[in-house]
Amino acid sequence: MNRAEKAALQLRAVDVLRMLKETRTYDELAETTALPAGDLNRYVNGHVLPGTERAREVVEDLGREALGQELEARIRVDDEGYVDNSSAVFDQPFLDLVAPVVANGFEFDRPDVVLTAATDGITLAASLASYYGTRCAYAKKRKETAVEEFIEARERLQSGIELTYYLPESAIEEGESVLVVDDLIRSGETQELLLDIVETADADVAGVFALIAAGEDGIERARGRTDAPIGALTTV
């Protein structure tokens, strides 16, 4: 890790600690993190930066668990199991905290492109792409005006309705590595369409990630399609 990467990791750890501090006293934060309350106070106030090892633990280990809990606190599941995750996907600073935790806490290689499906996956994909310093692409249910060539993926859903996603052909180059992400995975139909698009582009799958898995069906379905790492921050 060079100096700039170390500094970025240290600042990310401070962001995670500040997020946790919003709902905790310093004593509670000390209990959550197993770090001394005095040190935490100095980190949160910006007087001192945590060392690289501490920063890594905060971002990778603590960060993953804490952000999973934070996510669970934000979402609402109705009586039929449908999830309202607006307060997560509308909160770009929260997703900006999620990105390094996903990038470091799962086994994804750095991709060339982060791919999602419009609409609700876009903010998560943007955060991840920005963190990796790569492109972000999203497939849409309609063809965008003035684009001439599209990759299309069509599937007949369990409901009998046919769903088609379109991605401008220029969005993914042959041989590129693509991280497929979405806010939510339930049946896995959307992820399967995105994986079809990656396959049509002759690109490689770097991984499949969803903020929320509603049950295990979608994850299992994705697992049937790729050997790349697959993960979700939380399962409801």
Ligand SMILES: O=P(O)(O)OC[C@H]1O[C@H](OP(=O)(O)OP(=O)(O)O)[C@H](O)[C@@H]1O
């Ligand atoms: O695993 P699945 O059963 O395919 O469900 C997951 C998909 O459903 C939601 O999108 P939706 O189709 O509601 O479109 P939206 O993002 O525009 O709301 C969600 O954003 C995922 O893309």
Ligand SMILES: Nc1ncnc2[nH]cnc12
């Ligand atoms: N909000 C939602 N909750 C659960 N399953 C879904 N499938 C599509 N949108 C969904």
